[in-house]
Amino acid sequence: MQIWGKVFGGLLGFFFGRIAGMIFGAWLGHILVDKRRTPTSGPRQNLFFHTTFAVMGHVAKASGQVTSADIALASAVMDQLRLSGDARREAQAAFREGKAADYPLQERLKQLKLVMAFRRDLARMFLEIQIQIALSDGSIDDKERAILMEIARQLGFSPQELEQMLSMWQGEHHYRASGSQGPSLDDAYRLLGVSADDDDRQIKRAYRKQMAQHHPDKLASQGLPEEMMTLARQKSQDIQAAWEVVRSERKLR
Structure with a gap:
């Protein structure tokens, strides 16, 4: 499991195409996962993982319909993270969960903020991932922008x-x-x-x-x-x- 931290963080950064993101992601995975892998840290990491994909689903659904571009991008993220088996099924389930009209976005973001413990760079990475799903079709409509604004506000941006x-x-x-x-x-x-x-x-x-x-x-x-x-x-x-x-x-x- 030790290499997973670097793979998870680095590929998240690579996903949104920024060298800085990849650097920080690999460093973050190295610090949060590889060096702090304890029985009590797992739930925090799982919450970040689950919320990332759930909110991706919520942003994708914002315009009323999840497009083929949204699905392709979400799948590409899973591929880049080399998710398979239970991990991929969990990511897919989280994405579907986020698409629900009654998805409690504010509550989940508040939980996430507590998990991130004021790590602003991590919050920025999370927000940029959501920006990518919103931009998957080349533009951002008013509903997508409103959700991004709410995510940014909840995370302190x-x-x-x-x-x-x-x-x-x-x-x-x-x-x-x-x-x-x-x-x-x-x-x-x-x-x-x-x-x-x-x-x-x-x-x-x-x-x-x-x-x-x-x-x-x-x-x-x-x-x-x-x-x-x-x-x-x-x-x-x-x-x-x-x-x-x-x-x-x-x-x-």
Whole structure:
């Protein structure tokens, strides 16, 4: 069971396509599962697992009908987590449970928040997973947005933080999908979490904040396994590439 922590966390991060997510996910699995595997910790991990898929089902059903894209994405997550047998059946049952009209979203989120014990990065990962299911068909309707807003609120994120997460993910997704050598200007702004309307000082501050958050040495000091350091450096390189595009466009020093 020890390797499961790294597989679970790392593949969750890989699912939503962000190097930072994969780094944090693997680190999280390593810390929460591999190092703290005790008889009393199992229920907490199971609740996180179950709630993740149940809320995915709830978000997918928000627009009135679960689409083939929703189902394909949920199945892809299960495949990436290498779920089979009882574990896959549990995930599928949780997804179906979440689709029910009377699914107690607020109650489940309150339970989840207690389990996460103020681990904001973990809460962010959970929210981004739900953003992915909402975006599986390429857009977010009003009902899906309302549920995402409720999830964000319950987990302690502001509407502005949610919108920023949406924008940043869309920028990274477009960058990856384009297959280009570097990000476009629009994607670069999104990758940095800023807009073209922000002034130079705001953009520089955002760049420095992103680099500080993803600095390999800082992540290592927080418990990042040595084998994940390459991914940390890759994320830093993505941020640096975005900065170079914006810096060149705006003639920044």
